[in-house]
Amino acid sequence: MMPEPTMTQLTLGAPEPAPVRHTTSLLDVRRIYAEPAAAASERGRQVLSRWPDAEVVEVASHWQIPELHGDEANVARWVRIKTEALVLGVKKSLTARPNGRSSDFIAPSTANGCAMACAYCYVPRRKGYSNPITVFTNIEQICGYLTRHVGRQGLKAEPSQTDPHAWVYDIGESSDCSLDATVSDNVRDLVDTFRALPTAKASFATKYVNRDLLGWEPQGRTRIRFSLMPEDVSRVVDIRTSKVSERIAAIDDFVAAGYEVHVNLSPVIVKDAWLDEWRTLLRQLADGTSAASQAQLAAEVIFLTHNDRLHEVNLGWHPKAEELLWRPDLQQPKRSESGGLNVRYRTGEKGRYVAQLLELIEQETPWLRVRYAF
Structure with a gap:
């Protein structure tokens, strides 16, 4: 039996050709942290070939990288880490968790983290601080x-609903699939x-337009x-x-292109004149979409939790x-299961906000079905 290649061999050996895909200024990868099994896999080699000049650092676990996770000094390097670092790991626990809101099930992640930096994102709470993209390379197991x-x-x-x-x-609970x-x-x-799979659909939310996806022929089985x-x-x-x-x-x-397209109206942030701003957005949505798109559009409405x-x-x-x-003047605290303190709009007031936005949606975009709002 041939021995497993070393990390040095994986870095210096001839990489597999990288597939041609959309390039983004969000990533300028200088260092790739890789679990050995992930780097040795076919998908891992594909990712390594995308950035052949990047330094490859062997790590025992994608969860335990002190340079990226849990170091308060990283706050000042928040965006730089997201731009320059990438992680390769193996997804060890494969479970589909029941959901009921955005989906029936949350699929096992094929990535974790993001190169974008939305200020309200909950994902950094899990690994701590910047949390750049981690690619899970055992994709065949996950799809199976x-x-x-x-x-x-x-x-x-x-x-x-x-x-x-x-x-x-x-399929994108912990990352943005368009960027992945x-x-x-x-x-x-x-x-x-x-x-x-004629009885199922994939679904993911995105804030990133990647037009490479237009050529994938989803045939209605993926909802963006x-x-x-x-x-x-x-x-x-x-x-x-x-x-x-x-x-x-x-x-x-x-x-x-064959996708089912919905919209996430989220997070809804209450501020001065917030309803006027949402009215403008809804009119932009109405003016910017065709009758065919509007006939199949539906919405999720999610108010901010911080x-x-x-x-x-x-x-x-x-x-x-x-x-x-x-906004302590508008929010109330609630202790989370992990011990942190979440804040959300005050009970009673939030119900009023939700009702006001739903009424506005009915006025401006009566064709837009709201799947749920909270």
Whole structure:
């Protein structure tokens, strides 16, 4: 039996050709932290070949990289880490968790973290601080698991708000799949897998327009949820994302390419004149989409939940965002299961905010079905 290649051999040996895909200014990878098994895999070699000049650092676990996770000194390097670092790991626990809101199930992650830097994102709370993209390289196992899990569900007996007929699997809970697709073929493999599963759909939310996905022929088995909020607010809190106007402009093209397209109206941030700003956004959505797109659009409405630990982190790199996100005059605290302190709009007041936005949606975009709002 041939011995496993060493990390040095993997770095210096002839890499596999990288597939041609969309390039992004969000990534200028200088260092790749890799579990040995991940680096040695076919998908790992594909990612390494994308950045042949990057330094490769062997790590025992993608969860335990002190240079990236849990070091408060990293706050000042928040965006730089997201730009220059990448992690390769193996997803060890394969489970599809029941959901019921965005999807019926949360699929096992094929990536974790993001090169974008939305100030309200909950993902950094899990690993701590910058949390750049981690690519899980055992994609064949993940796709095989999902195929078997879908098969065990059988036909969907009753319609639900997630979908009237198909079991919906969120494939992007901890990352942005549109951006992940610029790093590896994991997302394309998932879209290909669900194309062949007539009783299920993949689903993911995105703030990044990647037009490479238009050539993938999903045949209605993948739902993309473009996240939208008023443009002026987005400029402050949606850091390094595609412009909201660009996301709206992409909807018709993705519908024509065979995707089911929904919108996430989230997070809804309450501030002065917030309803006027949402009215403007809804009119932009109406003016920027065709009748065919509007006929199949649906929305999720999610009001902001923030966290005291993320608040402290943001104060170290982007305090302007906290002027919108951290509003003790409007919010109430609730202790989370992990021991942190979450804040959300006060009970009673939040119900009023939700009702006001739903009324506005009915006035401006009566064709836009709201799947759920909270």
